[in-house]
Amino acid sequence: MKNELARVAGENNCCFIAELASLMRMGGTMLIGGNSNLGINFTTENAAVARKVLSLIKRFPLKTEVVVSRGRRLKKNNSYLIKAIPSPVVTELLSALGIMRGDNINAGKDTGLLRKACCRRAYLRGAFLGGGSVSRPEGDYHLELVTGNPDFAKTLQRLLKAFHLPAKMTDRKQDYIIYLKDGDAITSFLRxxxxxxxxxxxETVRVVKEMRNQVNRLVNCETANLQKTVNAAVRQVEKIRFLLRRVGLDKLPPALRETAEIRLAYPEATLQELVALMERKVSKSGINHRLRKLEQMADSLDFDGNSEPAE
Known part of the structure; x- marks a missing residue:
């Protein structure tokens, strides 16, 4: 995703400024040199992001240097350091980015850069390139932007909410995380x-996932209904056999006797199948009512489910 975003060009010069300002707030640090001149260091592990930052910085006449080092930790990823030595031009750049206001540092309130919609989109793009990640849609939906600057984090959250995205913020150790958990919100952010x-x-993976979940829900529901039907049929057969032993089916009213005999003959049949087997026309609810009546009769004779045939 970052490889794709690194190739997206802003619409206007103001968009380049907004995107670079966000990138610098995510992964940049300032250096103080002689005569109060400022320099910039930007660090990333993504080569495409490094190229993006370098291309944006080169719009200004800066002397830059790129240092590539290999990590010593488990992943051993390459780390890319873009350096701009302290100079008056860097100070001008930081002022243009809104990071410096005169001799003071602007903590993260970049309202001046976010007046246009195109700049707001570029600003969010820079934030994602510099410190964003999104989980694979096969699992739980989760997109987050991570920064160590609380003011910048609040600016990002307000900006996302301005786009009607339900962004929430939390802290993790010394970082602040702005995150989205809703699939629709994440697709809107990507757009x-x-x-x-x-x-x-x-979206392709998401549709497949939703269809798979829907199929699983239907299968689970069908399985539960089938189990419920089987349990009911077993219970009905047991109670009808109890009535057969205690009073005999010939003592039952004709309608109940017919229903009891058919249920004993077809213990695995559904109610709809029992309807088709009845000689006299009766509805599914009618069959169900008769079976409940037979169960009530067995219960009135102290049916306990463990009755044995009389000797």
């Missing part, structure tokens, strides 16, 4: 930031 291919892939 907003321009990840159209990823959106199609996400």
């Amino acid at each position: 907003i930031i321009g990840a159209h291919n990823a959106l199609m892939n996400f």
Whole structure:
């Protein structure tokens, strides 16, 4: 997804500024050099993101350097460090990005960069490239943006809510996480930031997953109904046999006797199948009523489910 987003170009120059500002807030640090000049370091493990940042920075006449190092931890991923040495041009860039306001640092309130809709989309795209992730749609839906800046985190949450996305925020150790848990919200976010291919892939997997879940629900429901039918039939047969031993079926009213005999002859039949076997026309509810009446008669004779034939 980040490889795709790294190739998305902003609509206007203001979009480049907004996207770079968000990227810098996610993965950038400032350096202080001589004469109070400022420099920039940006670190990422994604080569496409590194190329994106480098291409945006090069719109300004900066002297940049790229350092690639290999991680020593388990994954041993490459780490890309983009360095811009302290200079007056870097200070101008940070002012253009809204990170510096005069001699003061702007903690994360970039309202001046977010006046246009295209800039707001670019800003969110930069935030995802710099510190975002989304889980595979085969599992639980989860998209998050991670930053160590609480003011920047609040800005992202407000921005997502402005797009009518139910963004929530929590903290994890020293980081702040803005996240989405709803599948529709995640697809809307992907559409907003321009990840159209990823959106199609996400939706394809999501549709298959929803259909599989729907089939499982129907199968489970059908299985439960079948088990319920089997349990009822077993119970009915046991009680009818109890009545046969205690009073005899010939003592029953004709309608109940016919129903009892058919149930004994076809213990595995459903109610609808019993209807088709009756000589006289009767409805499914009528058959059900007769079977309940037979069960009530057995219960009135102290049926306990463990009765044995009389010797």
